[in-house]
Amino acid sequence: MNISDAAARAGLPPKTIRYYEDIGLVTPDRDPNGYRSFSDVDVHNLTFLARSRALGFSIEECRALLALYEDKSRASAEVKKIAEDHLEEIERKIEDLTAMRDTLSHLVRNCHGDDRPECPILDNMSGERPV
Amino acid sequence: MNISDAAARAGLPPKTIRYYEDIGLVTPDRDPNGYRSFSDVDVHNLTFLARSRALGFSIEECRALLALYEDKSRASAEVKKIAEDHLEEIERKIEDLTAMRDTLSHLVRNCHGDDRPECPILDNMSGERPV
């Protein structure tokens, strides 16, 4: 199977798949003409990568998860550890963003948003008049 | 004032301040020895940048906000527009991360995390057995 078919099945752009080959995440065969030839296993691994990336795992985490996925004698504890660490990071990010949102929505609510210059948003960011 | 004092007052690393000068966000004077010399206004602007960055605004948004901050005849509507757009983006990110967290925490809860290979996390990511 050529790259664009593999891309369609895995739900990844061809460019991304080439990049994944570059960094050693997948190793498709080559046809005599030099075209990449993707097996079902390759496509399966690409799908796995697409899903784990969609869950926010970094490339290196995906690499580790893929190795565990292919190791049929793995301990699920190893997988769970990676997932828990990632979950904590997601939760930290949510907290950070929520704090930003709260501050910002408060400022936006207090800004008239008309043609006058007075602006609590700028005042807050300049540290002049904490809202 | 030298860069490390300005950095301490603005709450930014000196490296970041040099970078901000590179991209034209600040333009401190220079002493005869070539050292940057930060005025109170420079420090004020750097503080403004530190705060707006902390609220998640991009550098280009910060550039626009800083210009509005310095334009005493601005219309607050312009500021509010930038802030509202950014707020929407933050909310989108929170939604994305929350969806990830929900999926992932569900998977983690269902994984034994012992020395056996069975793992609903990997099963889900491989698309074999949606949990």
Next chain:
DNA sequence: TCTTGACCTTCCAGTGACTGGAACCTCTAT
């Protein structure tokens, strides 16, 4: 048979917002 157009290939550069490090200069205190 020739050509067209859709594929495929590699390689290089750019993204955002810094950050680390090397090589070198300047100031202050001893």
Next chain:
DNA sequence: ATAGAGGTTCCAGTCACTGGAAGGTCAAGA
């Protein structure tokens, strides 16, 4: 005189792609 703490520039690396150029390959139609 020297040591050490500052300052300077410039180059490269981060992360995960993405865009584009230049060129090779293939299948279908005139």
